[in-house]
Amino acid sequence: MRITKLEPIILHAPVTRGGIADSTHSITHWGAPGVAIHTDDGKVGYGFSGTHAHLPTDRLIVDCITESFDPLLIGEDPFEVRALWEKLYHKSEIYWVGRSGITHLALGAIDIALWDLKCKALGLPLWKLLGGSAQTKVEAYNTDGGWLNWSKEQLVSDCKRMVEEEGYRAVKIKVGGDSGNEDLRRLEAVREALGPEVRIMTDANGRWSLPQAIQLGSKLADFDVVWIEEPTAFDDVIGHKRLAESISTPIALGEQLYLAQQFRDFVHAGAVHYVQPDIVRLAGITEWWQVADLAHSYALPVVPHVGDMCQVHQHLCNAHPACQLLEYIPWLRDWMKDPAQVKDGFFFNSEVPGAGMEPTEEALKTINKI
Structure with a gap:
């Protein structure tokens, strides 16, 4: 061939x-x-x-x-x-x-x-080629209800719907709006609506300066936040290290890192706790696997960012031992022959040969x- x-x-x-x-x-x-x-x-x-x-x-x-x-x-x-x-x-x-x-x-x-x-x-499906198991269960957390242009009422309603009607036990909401206090009020409303058992992640998309990240990040623990994602400038290893030493909420990042060596620097510095490699920023599956192995060697969980909006990261999470949780955003769901499917908060393991990227x-x- x-x-x-x-x-x-x-x-x-x-x-x-x-x-x-x-x-x-x-x-x-x-x-x-x-x-x-x-x-x-x-x-x-x-x-x-x-x-x-x-x-x-x-x-x-x-x-x-x-x-x-x-x-x-x-x-x-x-x-x-x-x-x-x-x-x-x-x-x-x-x-x-x-x-x-x-x-x-x-x-x-x-x-x-x-x-x-x-x-x-x-x-073979990709997960099977890479050594995964049909018995592996990868939990999904939903990002598609936490956008900053949603009103607080709409934000709470969407998060409740995802938990009560769709079975998710983890959701992510965006922070980094014009008012840090409003960020905290929105977060408080979601926590009150979902109760103590549902996990909440937050994502600032690199908006905060380091002082803002320290000040606002120190308050996230009040709402039992799982992580703060991309709190400050994407490539700032030293800033993230200082933040990690200043707040108790773990740091997640990786969406905007393009090279395995960049992940190495963040991991080695102790500047990240949840590693989020994305095959569409890294050079594909080959480099993604290198990063996942690196994180695993430091006993750090890998929770990929899903810029592909397809199913390929699900295959990778099934096969790599550092992965147990994966983001879900359904924007390309209707455009793919074999889209990612979530049932009761967990991804369904497809048996269709390939990586789940064939368009309709x-x-x-x-x-x-x-």
Whole structure:
């Protein structure tokens, strides 16, 4: 089996209720620029990144795939996934102009597609190829009800619905609004509505300065918060270390880290407690696994950020021993043939061969309309 063609793909899916907001961005659609890798025996593997559906940026990602990486892949054996990752990372001319950002997003989409292709060729779901078990249960926590543009009443209502009607026992709400006191009032209202047994996570999306993070972060323990996610500047190892030494609430981060070496620095410094690697920021499954192994060696839990909005992280969490909990956001659910499914607060283990990233025929019809 040999690679014959790389086909660029850009999908844009609407988000919840026509628009959501965190502390830094407001969006109406989620972007999934990616690639379909074709082989000479008719098999196709799919891989996607995740963006804020900004078409010029999405085109840069797929152009990087087709213009810079395509020549290095045509004629190669797609089973040699790790070797191909090394080749694309070190041998492409793109290495000299960017080893993270757009180039990494492009490499990640290719890597996911290669793993998807390998699984399909072997007739296995990714979790089984990676050594997971059908008996493994990965718990879901829901992020899609905690947005900052929800009123306090809507926030409480959504969180109660997710717990009482959908079976979630953990939810995440956004903080980092214009008023820290209002953040705390919203958090207090959710805690009162959900009671003491439901776990609540918080996420500031890097909005706070270090003094703000220390001041507001010190009050999160009053509401028994599981973690504060991305409390301050994404790349600030020293700041997160100082914060970790100043507050009792654990720190979660990783959504905006692009390299395994960046995770190494945060972990080694004691600046993170919940490690959140994302295959669409890292260069795919191959680098994600390196980060998960690193965290596991430090006895740190891995709780991925799901920028793919698909099912691939579920496969990884099933197979890696550092993972027991995974974020759920359903924006691409209707766009995939085998979307992630949650029942009674736990992910369902799919038996469909692949990595759960194959779009529906209807989704593929939208590509030429963008």
